[in-house]
Amino acid sequence: MELTLALAIGVLTASGVYLVLRPRTFQVIIGLSLISYAVNLFILAMGRLRMDAAPILSGANANPADYTDPVPQALVLTAIVIGFAMTALFLVVLLAARGLTGNDHVDGKGN
Amino acid sequence: MTDMNHLAILPILVPMIAAIANLLLSDQRSDKRVVGLNIGFSALLLLVSILLLVALAQSGQTAAAVYPLGNWPIPFGIVLVADRLAAIMVLTTSVLALAALIYASARWHSRAPNFFPLFHALTMGLNGAFLTGDLFNLFVFFELLLAASYGLALFGGGRNRVRSAMHYIVINLVASFLFLIGVALIYGTTGTLNMADIARAVPHIAADDRGLFEAGAAVLGIAFLIKAGSWPLHFWLPNTYSAAAPPVAALFAVMTKVGFYAILRLWMLVFANLSGPEATFGQTTLLVLGVATVAYGSIGALSSKALDRLASYLILVSAGTLLLAVGYNSPGVTTGALYYFVVATLAAGALFLLKDIIDQILPAEAQVLAVSMELYGDEEEILDEDQEVSRTIPAAATLISLCFAIAALVMAGLPPLSGFIAKFAMISSALNADNAPNVATWWITGALIVSGLFVLVSMVRNGINIFWTSLPEDGVLRLRPLEIGPIVVLLALCVVLAIAAGPAMGFFAETAAFIHDPQAYIQIVLPAESAL
Numbered sequence: 001m002e003l004t005l006a007l008a009i010g011v012l013t014a015s016g017v018y019l020v021l022r023p024r025t026f027q028v029i030i031g032l033s034l035i036s037y038a039v040n041l042f043i044l045a046m047g048r049l050r051m052d053a054a055p056i057l058s059g060a061n062a063n064p065a066d067y068t069d070p071v072p073q074a075l076v077l078t079a080i081v082i083g084f085a086m087t088a089l090f091l092v093v094l095l096a097a098r099g100l101t102g103n104d105h106v107d108g109k110g111n
Numbered sequence: 112m113t114d115m116n117h118l119a120i121l122p123i124l125v126p127m128i129a130a131i132a133n134l135l136l137s138d139q140r141s142d143k144r145v146v147g148l149n150i151g152f153s154a155l156l157l158l159v160s161i162l163l164l165v166a167l168a169q170s171g172q173t174a175a176a177v178y179p180l181g182n183w184p185i186p187f188g189i190v191l192v193a194d195r196l197a198a199i200m201v202l203t204t205s206v207l208a209l210a211a212l213i214y215a216s217a218r219w220h221s222r223a224p225n226f227f228p229l230f231h232a233l234t235m236g237l238n239g240a241f242l243t244g245d246l247f248n249l250f251v252f253f254e255l256l257l258a259a260s261y262g263l264a265l266f267g268g269g270r271n272r273v274r275s276a277m278h279y280i281v282i283n284l285v286a287s288f289l290f291l292i293g294v295a296l297i298y299g300t301t302g303t304l305n306m307a308d309i310a311r312a313v314p315h316i317a318a319d320d321r322g323l324f325e326a327g328a329a330v331l332g333i334a335f336l337i338k339a340g341s342w343p344l345h346f347w348l349p350n351t352y353s354a355a356a357p358p359v360a361a362l363f364a365v366m367t368k369v370g371f372y373a374i375l376r377l378w379m380l381v382f383a384n385l386s387g388p389e390a391t392f393g394q395t396t397l398l399v400l401g402v403a404t405v406a407y408g409s410i411g412a413l414s415s416k417a418l419d420r421l422a423s424y425l426i427l428v429s430a431g432t433l434l435l436a437v438g439y440n441s442p443g444v445t446t447g448a449l450y451y452f453v454v455a456t457l458a459a460g461a462l463f464l465l466k467d468i469i470d471q472i473l474p475a476e477a478q479v480l481a482v483s484m485e486l487y488g489d490e491e492e493i494l495d496e497d498q499e500v501s502r503t504i505p506a507a508a509t510l511i512s513l514c515f516a517i518a519a520l521v522m523a524g525l526p527p528l529s530g531f532i533a534k535f536a537m538i539s540s541a542l543n544a545d546n547a548p549n550v551a552t553w554w555i556t557g558a559l560i561v562s563g564l565f566v567l568v569s570m571v572r573n574g575i576n577i578f579w580t581s582l583p584e585d586g587v588l589r590l591r592p593l594e595i596g597p598i599v600v601l602l603a604l605c606v607v608l609a610i611a612a613g614p615a616m617g618f619f620a621e622t623a624a625f626i627h628d629p630q631a632y633i634q635i636v637l638p639a640e641s642a643l
Contacts, residue, residue, distance in 0.1 A: 020285065025277070032284050039288045039295075046299035071298065075247055079291055082254045086287070089261060090280050097277050100270045106281075108274045 005045055012038035025094045025104045029087065036083040040076050047072030115166045119176035119193035119242060121159040122201045125152060126235035133228040146216045149227045153209040156234065160205040164198040172621045173631045177244075185637060186308040192244035192636055195622040196449070200241040200372055203453050204365050206604065207460045208234045210597035214464050215358035217593035222267050222356070229266070232259035233362060240369050244636055246294050246304045249373065253290065253338070257283050260366060263359040264351055275350040282337065282347045290334035296327025307636035310380040310629050325392060328381065332374065332393060339370025340430040342404040348427060349411065353419035357467035360419070361460035367426055368456060371433040375445070375626065378437060384629040397438030398551055404431025405558045409565035418466040418573055422459060425522050428562050429455040435555050436537060443540025444555070445623035450616060451533035454605050458521040458530070461601040465514055468594055469577055472511075507590050510599075512578045517602045519570035524563040529609035534559050536616065 012034050019031025047069035055070035094104075101108030129152035136145055167174055175194035179185055193201070212230060220226040236256025243249050261283075264276040298304055300320040301312040316324055337344045348367070352360050374397070382392045408427030415421040429451070436448030521530035538559055541552045608615055625631055 020281070028281055032281070035285070035288050039291045042292060043295040046295040048299075071304070072295070075291075075295070075298070078247070078251065082251070082287075083284075086254070086258065086280075086284055089258065090277075090284065093261070093265065093273060093277050093280060096265075096268075097273045100273050106277065108270065 001049055001051070005041065005049065009038045009041050009045070012041070023105055023107075025097065025106055028106060029090055029094060032090065033087055036079075036087070040079055040083075043072050043076050043079060115163075115170065115174075115176045116178050117176075118159065118163045118166055119178040119191045120180075122156060122163065122205070122238040122242065123191075123235055125156045125159055126231040126238065128152070129156075130228040130231035130235065133225075133231065145227075146220065149231075150209075150213055150216060152231065153205075153212045153234075156238075157202075157205040157209050160198070160202040163193055164195075164202050167193070167195050167198050168618065173625055173628075173635065175632075175635045177636055186303055186305045189248045190244040190305060190636060191242045192307075192632075193242050194625060194632070194635070195618075196372070196376065196626055197241045199449060199453065199619075199622065200368070201238050203368075203456050204234060204237045204241070207365050207456060207601070208362055210460065210601050211358040211361040211464070214361070214467075214594055214597045215356075217591045219267075219356055219358050225262070226266060229259050229262040230359075230362070232256075233263060233366075235259075237365060237369060241372060244306050246297065246306055246309065246377075248304075250287070250290050250294060253369070254287060256366065256369070257287070260363065263362075264355050266359055267356045271354045275347075275354040279347050279351040286334045286337040289330050289337075293327045293329075293331025293334060296323055296330065300324040300327065305636070306377065306380055307633045310384050311633050311637065313381050314385060321389075325389075328377075329393065331377070332396075335370045335373045335377075336400065336434075337370070338367065339374065339434065340367045340404070340427055341370075341400045341434055342407045342427075342431070345404065345407070345427055345430075349420060349423040352423040352426060352463075353417070357419075357463050360422070360463040364426060364459040364463065365456050367430050368433070368452060371430065371437065371452070374434070375437050379440075379626050380629045380632060383440075383627060384633075391440070394438050394440055397434055398554065399438075401431050401433075401435030401438050402554055402558045404428075404434060405562045407431075409562045412569040413565055415569060415573075418469060418577070419463065421569055421573055422462045422466060424569075425462065425566060426459055428522075428566060429459065432537075432559065432562070435558060439541060439551060439555055440627075441540065441544055442620070442623045442627045443544065444537050445626060446616065446620045447533050447536030447538075447540060449619040449622060450529070450536060450608070450612075454521055454529040454533055454608055457601045457605055458518045461514065461598045461605075462518045462522070464594070464598050464601075465511070465518065468511060468590065468598070469515075472590075507595075508578070510590075510595065512574070514595075514598055514602055515570075515574055515578070517605065519567065519574065521602075521605050523567035523570060524559070525567065527609065529605050529612065532609055532612045532616075534563065 016031045016034035016038060019027045019034065022028065022031070050068040053066060053068040055068050055073050057064070057067055097108060098104050129149065132152070133149065163176070167176070175192055178191040178193070180189045180191065183189070208230070215226060215230070233256055236252050236259055239252035240249055240256060243252055261276060261280050264279055265272055294304070297309060300316055300323050301309050303309055303312060313324070333344070340348045352363055355363060378393065382390055405428055408424045408431055411424035411427065412421055415424055432455070433448055433452060436444045436451070517528065520528045524530040524534040538556050541555050
């Protein structure tokens with residue numbers, strides 16, 4: 001499971017970085033989305049990987065060792081929301097730039 | 112004491128309420144009362160910030176207002192910590208915000224919708240980032256201020272702004288992801304997000320995890336350096352700042368300082384708490400980057416033909432100077448750096464506003480000479496004439512050139528003004544430190560002095576170009592009091608800080624001593640657990 005997750009994060013990040021460095025705005029926004037998925041997975045992994053463990057304590061004398069760390073899940077939730085909002089905002093700017101410059105090059109120059 | 116703790120949240124609440132109130136008002140552009148209300152909110156924020164600083168100043172060197180949000184137990188819930196450093200930052204932001212808002216309310220606010228809510232949201236994000244004591248909450252406030260700054264960077268529209276704002280957004284989104292990776296690594300190794308708790312836990316990290324923690328700190332550092340505009344991560348800065356609307360650019364002058372603040376706070380807190388070689392983790396890097404940023408900013412300033420471009424490079428110079436000071440890691444240098452932070456921010460803000468006034472009064476053909484139009488200024492907005500009545504002020508040209516001269520003296524660090532005092536304090540305490548001057552001392556001294564020369568040359572060249580060759584012959588200029596007023600006040604504050612340098616320096620010295628004493632910070636935030 002560790003290997004699968006590490007590979008997933010690595011592949012997502014590598015593809016994301018490659019796409020962010022491309023000259024078209026659409027590639028950039030897809031690249032940003034991929035990086036944000038990778039980062040979200042990474043945050044989850046920092047709470048240590050657990051199988052079959054709930055993040056919410058129940059009962060007065062629950063043993064914390066039976067549960068997974070809830071904090072990274074809360075962080076991921078916030079990160080997803082913020083990343084989503086920022087990507088949406090970037091989409092609007094991308095469309096505005098497309099309209100103003102007449103092409104989808106990140107520098108507005110086109111070819 | 113409890114009253115003071117509640118003061119800690121007000122610098123966040125006031126702009127938040129102001130932003131919400133603006134959204135509820137339908138027409139923000141033409142109504143004079145709405146403009147007045149916004150100025151009122153900003154003035155209220157300034158009042159709150161002054162109260163916070165005064166309360167802290169009166170209650171001892173190690174006093175800080177600690178405000179647990181929702182009253183959760185402190186290492187688990189989010190906490191706001193307003194110590195003197197945060198209060199100085201908040202006050203500087205509030206002063207600059209009020210000046211920029213008054214300036215904008217003369218003309219700029221009606222250029223496009225929703226200026227005021229975005230402006231207040233940016234102020235709220237800045238204050239929140241300065242006040243929070245929680246690493247993830249710092250990320251949230253960063254995003255808040257960035258979201259508002261995206262809107263403000265686009266304010267007014269036009270091809271130039273959209274293009275540079277697009278670069279700005281992409282770079283900051285990537286920086287935010289780096290921020291998250293750093294936070295996650297630090298959480299994974301220390302098990303906490305509270306800054307004081309992190310500082311407390313760091314000496315106890317297992318040897319196996321130490322590398323991971325340092326990697327996290329380094330990634331986080333890169334995210335902060337991008338926001339601080341450090342070389343070589345600064346290429347977004349001159350374009351964005353010079354394309355932004357002038358009142359917006361003035362407030363942006365304090366935005367790069369958030370990166371400086373975060374580095375100062377976290378590095379002093381986390382690494383000064385360690386012993387051995389790890390206590391100086393990243394110091395050399397910060398010094399080298401600081402020198403490189405100062406050098407790049409100075410050369411960039413020399414090569415700038417337009418005043419907005421020049422002001423953007425001056426922001427880089429000041430960012431580099433502050434990084435140098437953090438990298439030098441001595442309380443005396445930090446004292447000078449805090450003083451420098453205040454005056455450089457105010458002067459840079461004033462310079463961005465002044466640039467707009469000069470643009471208005473210069474004859475159009477002179478602007479063509481002064482500005483590389485094809486690069487930066489190709490779509491100047493049509494100036495809608497005189498919403499507020501401009502009137503002829505006697506000796507207006509003298510007033511503007513005097514303002515320009517003061518800004519130049521402060522930015523270049525020439526006596527007798529406050530820029531000189533700040534640089535002198537940094538150099539003198541670097542040379543007079545206990546240990547003999549080392550390589551770092553000479554680098555920091557050289558960088559401060561040489562950058563002063565570069566800045567002076569470029570400012571003088573621009574000043575000659577504007578005031579001696581381009582002003583209208585008859586010397587009759589029209590100025591709006593609402594526009595020249597804030598500039599005069601900002602620069603007057605720089606002069607006042609020079610006159611009151613003794614008490615101000617004393618206050619900054621106490622602040623710096625507190626910054627360099629992480630145990631005191633931990634004691635305040637986690638009184639019961641610091642013994643662990």
